[in-house]
Amino acid sequence: MMSVSTITMMGSASVYASETETETATEAVTEAATEAASETEAASEDATEAGSESDDQTAADNVAALIDKIYVQERTDTTDADCTAAKEAWDQLTDAQKELVEGEEASPEYFGRDTGDASKDDPRNGDEIGDNELLVVSFGTSFNDSRAEDIKGIEDALQEAYPDWSVRRAFTAQIIINHVQARDDEKIDNMDQALQRAVDNGVKNLVVQPTHLMHGAEYDEMVEAIDGYKDKFESVAIAEPMLGEVGDDATVINDDKKAVAQAITDEAVKAAGYDSMEAAAEDGTAFVFMGHGTSHTANVTYDQMQTQMEELGFTNAFIGTVEGKPEDTACEEVIKKVQDAGFKKVVLRPLMVVAGDHANNDMAGDDEDSWKSQFEASGAFDSVDCQIAGLGRIDAVEQIYVEHTKEAIDSIAK
Numbered sequence: 001m002m003s004v005s006t007i008t009m010m011g012s013a014s015v016y017a018s019e020t021e022t023e024t025a026t027e028a029v030t031e032a033a034t035e036a037a038s039e040t041e042a043a044s045e046d047a048t049e050a051g052s053e054s055d056d057q058t059a060a061d062n063v064a065a066l067i068d069k070i071y072v073q074e075r076t077d078t079t080d081a082d083c084t085a086a087k088e089a090w091d092q093l094t095d096a097q098k099e100l101v102e103g104e105e106a107s108p109e110y111f112g113r114d115t116g117d118a119s120k121d122d123p124r125n126g127d128e129i130g131d132n133e134l135l136v137v138s139f140g141t142s143f144n145d146s147r148a149e150d151i152k153g154i155e156d157a158l159q160e161a162y163p164d165w166s167v168r169r170a171f172t173a174q175i176i177i178n179h180v181q182a183r184d185d186e187k188i189d190n191m192d193q194a195l196q197r198a199v200d201n202g203v204k205n206l207v208v209q210p211t212h213l214m215h216g217a218e219y220d221e222m223v224e225a226i227d228g229y230k231d232k233f234e235s236v237a238i239a240e241p242m243l244g245e246v247g248d249d250a251t252v253i254n255d256d257k258k259a260v261a262q263a264i265t266d267e268a269v270k271a272a273g274y275d276s277m278e279a280a281a282e283d284g285t286a287f288v289f290m291g292h293g294t295s296h297t298a299n300v301t302y303d304q305m306q307t308q309m310e311e312l313g314f315t316n317a318f319i320g321t322v323e324g325k326p327e328d329t330a331c332e333e334v335i336k337k338v339q340d341a342g343f344k345k346v347v348l349r350p351l352m353v354v355a356g357d358h359a360n361n362d363m364a365g366d367d368e369d370s371w372k373s374q375f376e377a378s379g380a381f382d383s384v385d386c387q388i389a390g391l392g393r394i395d396a397v398e399q400i401y402v403e404h405t406k407e408a409i410d411s412i413a414k
Contacts, residue, residue, distance in 0.1 A: 005379070011067045011089065016149070017400055018348050036043075037379070040175055041068050049232075050239075051058045055098055056096065056097045056100060057116075057192045058092075059070035059092075059097050060093065060097050060098070060101045060102070060206045061094055061100075061103075062089060063086065063089045063090050063093060063101050063106070064101050064102055064103030064106035065103060065106075066082065066086035066089055067086050067101070067103060067105065067106035067110050067111075067182075067263070068103040068104050068105050068106050070082050070083055070178040070179075070182060071083050071104075071105040071106070071175055071178070071179075072174065072175065072178070073173070073174045073175055074174060075177075075190060075192075075193075075368065076332050077175050079178060080181075081183035082157065082178075082228060083178055084182070086111075087111065087182050087183065087185075090111045090394045098111075098112060104208025107340040110179070110183070111182075111183055111211075113337055114367050115142065115143040115145060115146075116143065116144035116145030116146075116148070117144060117145070117148075118144045118147075118180070118183075118184035118186050118267075118387075119144075119146070119376075120148040120152075121144060121147050121148040121151075121152055121186065122152055122169075123169060123186050123187060123189075124136075124155060124167060124168050124185060125169065125187060125188065125189050125193075125197070126168075127167070127195075127197065127200075127201055128201065129143045129166045129168065129197075129198065129201040129202075129203055130166050130201075130203070131202075131203065131204040131205060132164060132165045132166065132203070132204070132205045132207075133165065133166050133167075133168055133198050133201075133203045133205070133207070134158055134159075134162060134165040134166065134167045134168070134207050134208075134209060134405065135167075135168050135170055135194055135198065135206060135207070135208045136151075136155050136158060136167060136168070136169055136170070136209050136210075136211060137170045137171075137172065137194075137196075137208055137209070137211065137212075137222050138151050138170075138171055138172070138193065138210075138211040138212075138353065138354075139171065139172050139173050139176075139211075139212065139218055139353075139354075140171030140172065140173045140176035140177065140180075140188070140354075141176060141354040141355075141356035142176050142179040142180055142183070142356065142357070143355065143356045143357070143360065144184065146352065146354045146356050146359075146390050146392075149392065150353055150354045150355065150390035150391070150392025150393050151169075151211065151353070151354060153392050153393045153394055153398060154167060154211055154353075154360045154392045154397075154398050154401050155167050157337070157395075157398035157399070157401065157402055158209065158401060158402060158405055161402045161405070161406075162405065162409065165207065165409070167193070168189070168194060168197070168198070169188060169189065170188075170189050170190060170191050170193070170194035170195075171188050171189070171190060172190070172191060172218055172221065172222060174190055176358045177189075184260050191222065191225040191226075192225065193220075195225065195226070195228075195229045195232075196229075198229075198232075198233070198340075199229065199232045199233075201399075202399065203233060204233060204234045204235070205233065205234060205236075205412055206233045206235070206236045206237075207237050207238075207239065207327070207405060207408045207409055207412065208222070208236070208237070208238045208239065208408075209239040209401060209404065209405045209408070210222055210227060210238070210239070211241075211242070211353050211392065211401070212241040212242065212353075213241060213242050213243050213291065213292075213301065213351075213352070213353065214242070214298045214301045214365075215240055215241060215245070215246050215298050216294050216296045216297045216298040216299075216301075217294060219241055219298075220296075223238060224363060225333070226238065237408040237409070237411050237412050238408065239401075239404040239405050239407065239408035240256070240404040240407070240408075241404075242256065242260060242353070242391070242397065242400060242401065243256050243257050243260060243301055243304075243305070244256035244257070244297050244404075246297075246300065246301055246304075247300070247301075247304060248300075249300060250300055250303035250304055250306070250307055251307055252304055253304055253307055253308045253311060256400060257301075257304060257305055257308045258311075258312070259309055259396065260311065260391070260397060260398055260399075261305060261308045261309055261312055261314075262272065262396070263391075263394050263396035263397050264289060264349070264351065264394070264397075265277050265314060265317060266288065266396070267389070268287050268289075268347060268349050268387060269287075269300075271387050271389070272287075272347050272387070273284065277313075277314045277317065278313075278315060280316060281315055281316040282350050283345070284342075284343050284344045284345050284382075285316065285343060285345040285346070285347060286316040286317075286338045286341065286343035286345070286346050286347070286351070287314075287317050287318070287347045287349060287371055288318045288319075288320055288334055288338065288346060288347070288351070288371070288375075289305075289317065289318070289319055289349055289351040289357075290320045290321065290322060290349070290351055290352075290359075290362075290363050290371060291305075291319065291320070291321045291322070291329070291348055291351035291352060292321060292322055292323060292350060292352060292358060293322055293323030293324060293325040293326075293329060293348075294323065295323075295325050295389070296322075299321075299326050300326070300327050302319050302321055302326060302329050303319075303326055303328070303329075305319045306318070306319040307353070315341065316341070316343060318334050318337055318338055319334075319351065320333075320334040320371070322358050322362045322363075330412075331371050331375075332374070335374065335375060335378050335380070338380075339378070339380045339381075342383045343347055343380065343381075343385045344380075344381055344383075345382055345385075346375055346381050346383070346384045346386060347385050347386075348363050348364065348371055348375070348384065348385070348386045348387070349371060349386070349387040349389065350363060350388070350389070350390065350391075351391070352390060352391060353390055353391050354381040354390040354392060355388045355389050355390040356390075359388050360388060363386060363388075364386035364388055372384055372386055
């Protein structure tokens, strides 16, 4: 009996062991299957995410290519359609995709940067001009606020001064024209379009007032464009740019340069909270006026403006240029001049008609190569402030253009 009982118990133990092993094996298989499924799901998610990232970059690259296509100085038969296509493609991107836009010239800022209200501007590209047209020619700017305050400010002053003449606009920078058209749907004529518009409208007398600072490369290109249309009008006259005749060397100054020097310093000291340049100097403050610069022989104009500041007794006024042409106007040279003169506070302000890309980025930007950053990095100054305002909004400067236009109109009447 005892042996039978023992055999029975051993058989039960064997059965129990077999069942446990089976359950363990089943659990292992299930666990392995679950783990495999999780890995497959994770791999699928990674693949989906990678595919999504790839799709995002593809969409962004497409917009970058469309922007680069219109970032050109020549207008073509497809320019209008290209501008529309670029904006439509941008609008279809998600916020995340917009941050990925990067091309040879393209960046998220092309469409994404807020430069003000474009509706405040007037492209002045209408027909029904009449016999007399006053064409105001500017390089242009894509910064909406500056375009409205500076360029339109000059145009408005001229229209008010000469109500018998129809003021129209032309920009010489097709890159800017395309930018404004694509982003804001504002169409501005280039030189050929504006001149052809005048011809098509039967204009008899054409006066051209450039807003350029000097007789530089842009002025020369403008004159060349006008020469191709001169025989289409009864009379054509080109007014002087802002600073008038260039002169032979750095010592040659004129009434225009004096008026501009006085106007810009008056505005600068007022904005800085001083009563005069002399009061600012006593407080250790220097004003640096940053122009563009040029390799054209007219670059002597910048040295002439420095001479003019000195003639007015402004020991704390310094002229510089973005391009460093002439060489003594380069940023590092100007820093040295201001430092040697003993001034500890610096105010930077553009010597440009508009407060556009150069003023906002090259002068006042946060990049290490901006003028603001370079002055700060020198460690020589207690403070470096920026005034972002173009010359075109200053009434005294607008009146200089009014006088130049009057001389051109009078030359036709003789």
